[in-house]
Amino acid sequence: MLSRLSPRLLSSSPRLLSSSIRTLVNVTYPSPSVAVLELDRPPVNSLSLEMATSITSHIKQIESDPQIRSLILTSSNPKIFSAGLDITEMSRPSKTRLSTFWRSIQSLFLTLYSTRLSTISCITGHSPAGGCLLSMSCDYRVMSRNPKLGIGLNETRLGIAAPFWLKDLFVKTVGYREAELGLSRGKLYSPEEALKIGLVDEIVDGEVYDVAVERAEEYAEIPEKGIVATKRMCRGELVRDLEGKIEEDVGWFTDFILEEGTQKGIEGYLKSLSKK
Numbered sequence: 474m475l476s477r478l479s480p481r482l483l484s485s486s487p488r489l490l491s492s493s494i495r496t497l498v499n500v501t502y503p504s505p506s507v508a509v510l511e512l513d514r515p516p517v518n519s520l521s522l523e524m525a526t527s528i529t530s531h532i533k534q535i536e537s538d539p540q541i542r543s544l545i546l547t548s549s550n551p552k553i554f555s556a557g558l559d560i561t562e563m564s565r566p567s568k569t570r571l572s573t574f575w576r577s578i579q580s581l582f583l584t585l586y587s588t589r590l591s592t593i594s595c596i597t598g599h600s601p602a603g604g605c606l607l608s609m610s611c612d613y614r615v616m617s618r619n620p621k622l623g624i625g626l627n628e629t630r631l632g633i634a635a636p637f638w639l640k641d642l643f644v645k646t647v648g649y650r651e652a653e654l655g656l657s658r659g660k661l662y663s664p665e666e667a668l669k670i671g672l673v674d675e676i677v678d679g680e681v682y683d684v685a686v687e688r689a690e691e692y693a694e695i696p697e698k699g700i701v702a703t704k705r706m707c708r709g710e711l712v713r714d715l716e717g718k719i720e721e722d723v724g725w726f727t728d729f730i731l732e733e734g735t736q737k738g739i740e741g742y743l744k745s746l747s748k749k
């Protein structure tokens with residue numbers, strides 16, 4: 474039923490859909506060539522298997538409409554863009570669920586990073602780890618100037634390491650030395666700091682969403698052929714690297730997460746989050 478609805482119909486009846494199927498995202502169309510995909514998984518838009526799968530399938534639906542040229546990725550929660558991976562997915566999971574979960578994250582990254590659409594990340598709130606991954610997978614990042622917000626890869630602070638493709642994406646975004654510093658320190662950057670190192674492209678005092686729509690419309694005016702060829706040139710290598718190592722990467726992730734030491738760390742981290 475869902476797959477037969479066109480993306481335009483989806484956007485015109487979000488309430489009808491949310492009452493029947495929990496889509497975890499909302500899709501709207503501020504102009505004929507721009508779609509907005511709003512993450513909507515309270516409380517913190519963490520990426521569960523269902524959330525990652527839903528985002529991926531909505532991007533593919535939006536992509537299939539030739540009139541749509543740009544996609545804005547944003548959040549229904551003004552304080553949090555996304556808290557990253559849903560840590561409960563990694564707490565005492567079955568190996569099957571864990572592998573499927575990780576494949577859904579790989580697939581979300583590959584879909585968003587290599588889409589023909591021009592993608593604008595509209596970051597109104599915190600964007601740690603997997604949240605930063607979503608933003609870095611976009612073509613352009615606009616962030617609210619609020620100095621209390623943080624964006625970056627804080628994995629080492631949780632006693633873990635980012636997968637090779639996320640590390641490579643970070644290196645491509647901010648350069649080798651800054652990536653090495655940021656990764657090893659698990660640094661969350663303020664918007665000003667993120668702008669300085671190129672982790673975001675613009676910070677906004679007022680309505681960040683309006684600026685995102687403006688940028689999306691600017692991108693939509695650039696000939697699609699040029700954009701697509703350029704994205705392929707800039708991003709193809711990393712896409713091919715991960716595509717060639719999907720199984721190896723699933724093995725690395727599941728082995729690491731299922732280790733008893735990692736499980737104890739995850740339990741402790743979850744407790745510390747819920748005690749706050």
Ligand SMILES: CCCCC/C=C\C/C=C\C/C=C/C(=O)SCCNC(=O)CCNC(=O)[C@H](O)C(C)(C)COP(=O)(O)OP(=O)(O)OC[C@H]1O[C@@H](n2cnc3c(N)ncnc32)[C@H](O)[C@@H]1OP(=O)(O)O
Pocket residue numbers: 516517519552553555556557558559560561563599601602603604627628631633634635636639739742743746747748749
């Ligand atoms: C931990 C092991 C991970 C192993 C990964 C292995 C390899 C790396 C692979 C990929 C890279 C990506 C990794 C990740 O994304 S891991 C997740 C990293 N994210 C974080 O560390 C963010 C944690 N959250 C926060 O810092 C804060 O919640 C916030 C986003 C700043 C928001 O703060 P706020 O005060 O507004 O909310 P609360 O902290 O009270 O949270 C509300 C509620 O949500 C629960 N929650 C928060 N974050 C997550 C999450 N990522 N997954 C699941 N649940 C989360 C929190 O526990 C609260 O729940 P409660 O039941 O108490 O209401």
